[in-house]
Amino acid sequence: MTDRTSQPDQIEVETPRLPLSPTLPVSINGFGMDNVNRAETPSDLVAGPNEAGVKTEWDASTLDGAISWLSAHASYLRRLYHGMADIQDLMGGAGAAATAGMPSGVSGMQKSPLGGFTWAGRLTQKHSNLYTGTESGVLDLATRLEDAVEVLQKVKENYQTAERANEMTAEQIRQIFADVASGGES
16 A cells, blocks of 8 residues: 555646637636645544553453543544534634525625535535534544443453452461361351
């Protein structure tokens, strides 16, 4: 697999002057486009030095690691949830989709953040619906992970309590064997 992070964000291509019409003085001198082949993993998605990363199986001896893993992911999702407000601001705020395509006094129709044509208003509304669903999903997942952390902490506490209750000293074990060997009961 090739490293796709070193590729440019945009591809620019210059062409010889291409007239669009023989009668109009308009021509194309080149074009540019986003490079869809560029790939980069956001640094927030890469496990830190003391994080478990993508490990998903845990045993009783590593409950602390599972709790840390769940806490780290819940924390990341909380940060992501709070950072999503920037996306909404870029799209004109919370009510932008509701006002897009609504009649306005001077210009006839209010512009959406994506422009004044009809499909821009529709796309703004679709984006708003997607944003709302994603935002609530991220918040729900963060909350569920935080709940899982609480439950796992209780499981760990109960496990440790049971282990302490079941601990026997070496002397207690020797005494049991001595009692059984002498025919007594422990």
